Amino acid sequence: MSNFLRNIALIFFLFFAICESQGQDISFSQYYSNAMHLNPALTGNSYVPRLSFQYRNQWTGLESTFANYSASFDTYIEALRGGLGLQILDEDQASGTINALSANLNYSFYSTFSRKYVLKMGFQVSYFQSSLNWDKLIFSDMIDPLTGKIVSGKEVKITSSDRAIDFSTGITFGTKNFHLGVAANHITKAQLVNNDSLTDLLPLKLTFHAGTDLTLAKETKKKNATTLAIRLMFQQQKIFQQINYHLSLTKKPFRCGIALRQHFSPQINTDAMIVLLGIVSNTFEMNYSYDITLSKLTQATSGSHEISLIIYFLNYNSQKKNTPHAIECPK
Numbered sequence: 001m002s003n004f005l006r007n008i009a010l011i012f013f014l015f016f017a018i019c020e021s022q023g024q025d026i027s028f029s030q031y032y033s034n035a036m037h038l039n040p041a042l043t044g045n046s047y048v049p050r051l052s053f054q055y056r057n058q059w060t061g062l063e064s065t066f067a068n069y070s071a072s073f074d075t076y077i078e079a080l081r082g083g084l085g086l087q088i089l090d091e092d093q094a095s096g097t098i099n100a101l102s103a104n105l106n107y108s109f110y111s112t113f114s115r116k117y118v119l120k121m122g123f124q125v126s127y128f129q130s131s132l133n134w135d136k137l138i139f140s141d142m143i144d145p146l147t148g149k150i151v152s153g154k155e156v157k158i159t160s161s162d163r164a165i166d167f168s169t170g171i172t173f174g175t176k177n178f179h180l181g182v183a184a185n186h187i188t189k190a191q192l193v194n195n196d197s198l199t200d201l202l203p204l205k206l207t208f209h210a211g212t213d214l215t216l217a218k219e220t221k222k223k224n225a226t227t228l229a230i231r232l233m234f235q236q237q238k239i240f241q242q243i244n245y246h247l248s249l250t251k252k253p254f255r256c257g258i259a260l261r262q263h264f265s266p267q268i269n270t271d272a273m274i275v276l277l278g279i280v281s282n283t284f285e286m287n288y289s290y291d292i293t294l295s296k297l298t299q300a301t302s303g304s305h306e307i308s309l310i311i312y313f314l315n316y317n318s319q320k321k322n323t324p325h326a327i328e329c330p331k
Helices: 002-017 316-321
Strands: 050-058 066-077 082-093 098-112 118-132 160-174 178-185 191-194 197-201 205-217 226-237 240-251 254-263 269-280 284-293 304-312
Touching: 205 240, 240 269, 254 284
Parallel strands: none
Antiparallel strands: 050 066, 050 304, 066 082, 082 098, 098 118, 118 160, 160 178, 160 191, 178 205, 191 197, 205 226, 226 240, 240 254, 254 269, 269 284, 284 304
């Protein structure tokens, strides 16, 4: 078994080594609630049909806010020995001035070496489109110097829409209460097609994540189990690097948690502390988190809000117990 674990470590090392790091994709504070966005290999990891929604309203103190939306469905398919899923992501920047939309089709394959160890490999193909709403732009010659009112400008209106086909992949390795994974998004560095011309590349994004679940109090006939979830995630895209540390305590039907996010480029910066409250059952989860900005942007941004909802169409716990080689879904 020691040789097997060394081989697994080698796979993860090579996965990082062959990927050179290259602006930023949509980033959620509750990344663990959006499994397919975190890593394609986690597709179907709940082992039951799962419907997930996520909404993030970033920097609410600014006049022009940033909003992110995610909707996905995935399920484990025994005949495929893996998971299949579809996800829609929408990014609304500066109150609709710039919009980015992507549709992602995911497949993951599960390789089981024993009832204790599971290796998963995932693949994602995406259609990406971004657009610019010209009508929301205000140029200097559109501001009347006497009244301050907005008038028509002399700029020539253009239609700007970028499109691309994109590919991503990832692997995870886990046991019942522990997991680690690596994902690489935009591995082909697809070029955006703008009015039949090629523009900037989609920059490669690398993600490393790990976590464990500790049982602090076992479940009895009268009491639900109390569990502590420990999560760590590191991401790099171009020169941007960030790391998230997460702790959450769950005793059904309640969950509470705290997290910290740091950026390392161009310098070390503690960006935000995140507080989490949630309601959990065997068939659904609903979580709310608030980002308390700790950087120099504190007074200007007023923080960020995020809500996630996950619906399991079968009883999650009972199905997991009857599924061979099932491992914990990272939350």
